[in-house]
Amino acid sequence: MSNMDEDAYGNDPAPRLPMLLEAVLSVGTELELRATLQHIVDTATALTGARHGALGVVDPERLRITELFTSGMTEEERERIGRIPDGHTGLLGALVSDPRPLRLDDVTADPRSSGVPEGHPEIRSLIGVPIRVHTEVFGNLYLGDKPTGPFGDDDLALLRVLATQAGIAIGNARLYETARQRERWIEGAAAVTTALLTGKPAQDALTTVAERARLLADASAGVVLQPTGEGGMEIVAASTPDDPGDLVGTTIAPGSPVLVQLLGGEPVFVEDSATDPRMTTHVRSRFGPSMLLPLQSGGRLIGTLALPRRRGDRPYSAVDRLLASQFASQAALALVLADAQHDREQLAVYEDRDRIARDLHDLVVQRLFATEMMLESTRRRAAVHEVDTLLARAVDELDSTIQEVRTTIFALQQPPADAPASFRGRVLRETGGAAALLGFQPSVHFSGAVDTLSEEASADRLLAALRAALAAAHRRPGVGAVTVEITADGSGLRLRVEDDGSPPTVVTWPQEI
Incomplete structure (x- = not known):
């Protein structure tokens, strides 16, 4: 509303009733909360002809102003003011602590007038009303300085009507905003659940x-x-x-x-x-x-x-x-479900490994062992020396293959993430770790009851010797295969590590004299 319109209307509210009706109707057209609040303060400023307007949103828990929407103030003026008042002091604080309509002809004469920020436009007269959403005070609407003089009772009456309608509009906008916010959080929770259950x-x-x-x-x-x-x-x-x-x-x-x-x-x-x-x-x-x-x-x-x-x-x-x-x-439920799904997948892997191990043991090892026995029987019957030599070599190769298959079966039966408890498992962990450096998997052979006959002290010393031998093999050029043999009998544990370098290198523990 322009100053000329205000001069023409004077203090008679009748000519402003069409404007009030239009304002009441327009205030409820916005559904976005922030747009609604800005529209309310702009409408109130135009309706009363005030130079400045402000709508302060009050936090009901802390009784402080959390947001301030202004009208009649440039961006530069707002930047000069800096942070918004907290609503604990001054006339703004008076309306926060005592939410009743307030009208002052001379702000400077009121003892409650204090705490005006530096750079704030000078205001002489002030009018303010609370905005209630149902029974809760949502905020306060302030208007300052009317060019034709102090604010009158008609201004206060118009402002109270507008504040009542504003409360309804804000209530609707808050419901809409809450619904949208709730929808975003629900979609976010669903997205998190989907992402977690994909196996991250x-x-x-x-x-x-x-x-x-x-x-x-x-x-x-x-x-x-x-x-x-x-x-x-x-x-x-x-x-x-x-x-x-x-x-x-x-x-x-x-x-x-x-x-x-x-x-x-x-x-x-x-x-x-x-x-x-x-x-x-x-x-x-x-x-x-x-x-x-x-x-x-x-x-x-x-x-x-x-x-x-x-x-x-x-x-x-x-x-x-x-x-x-x-x-x-x-999100916590999704994390628990994802963890359970991971456990189920790990269990499926272990069950599959157990099946492979059983198949290797029940089918492959038995066939290899039967073939070895047949060759051994044939070798004993053969009279020709060359045939005897070839058959002996074939028997040795089959025996070596059987040992390697049994080692593989044992490795398949161990959970890969767990620290091995047996001596055999510790040996396989050492050779498995060395494979990454060597570029190939060392061949491991066990002879005797290595888990039963190994004492902790001797087992630790053997593993240290094995670790050193594998490291030395890694440093030697031209090594493409390493054979590890571990034997256990009444005299204790023995280790033999041989590589295919030029010349081949053999490491034993305890060292042979």
Whole structure:
């Protein structure tokens, strides 16, 4: 509304009734909450002819202004003012603490007038009304300076009508915003579940949870913490717009006040991480409002999902907390299901290995052994020396093959991720590790009850000698095969390692005299 219109209308509200009706109808046309709030303050400013208008959103838990929408103020003027008032002092604070209509002809004469930010436009007269959504005070609408003089009772009446309609419009916009927000979180939880069940490694799965939660919560970072053996918690996965490397590995030391809640599976909500005494990590100084949510399913605590925002960012609302907590519960369930699926896949692999081992033992070894016995019988009957020599060599080759097949069967029966408990398993682990350096798998032969007859001290010394022999074979040029023979009898353990170098090298333990 222009100043000329105001002069023409004077203090008679009748000519402004069509404008009020149009304003009431237009306020409810927006569904986006922020667009609705800006439209309300612009409409109120035009309706009363005020030079400046502001709508402060009040946090009902903290009784402070969290957002301020303005009208009649340029971007440069807003930048000069800096941070918005918190609503704890001055006339803005008076309306927050006592949400009743307020009208002042001279702001400077009121003793409550204080705390005006530097660079704020000078205001003489002020009018303000609360905006209620149902029974809750959502915020306050302020108007300053009317060119024709102080605000009148008609301005207050028009503003109260507009505030009532604004409350209805804000309620609808909040419902729409909450529904959209809930939809995004549900879609995010479904995406995380799908991603985790595709078989991602554990570290990638945790990073997926952290990244998706950060985007949904509009947080500065998303991190996953897990308990440590010392009784603390460590950041094991992180997602930030920048490099998260300085976050991963950060530890909450045992004894920190927040640990009791986190390890107990309780959510923790922090107003300002930098100043909250419960927060003790070195990275806390860069963050403000934070949520720390348990990743817990079926009584099992997997870890904690932390979603900190930058200092000065808006605090998390009750809806934010609820939706993020539900997401954390769903993500924890997905992690448990993914872990169970991984276990089932590992079990299937072990069962398949057992089947292969049984097939090798029941079919291949028995056939090889039968063939060896037939050749041995033929050799004894043969009278020709050359035939005897050839048959003896064939028998030796079959015996060697049988030993290697039995070694393979034993290796198939061992879980690859577990540390071997038997002496035979420790030998195979050493030769398997050396294969990566040598470029081929050493051939291993066991003779005698090596697991039964091996003592711990002698077994450790034999393994040390084996490790040294394999390392020496790796250093020698031209080695393409290594044979490891381990024998156990009444006199103890014996080791023989031979390679095919030029000339061949033989290492024995204990060393032969």
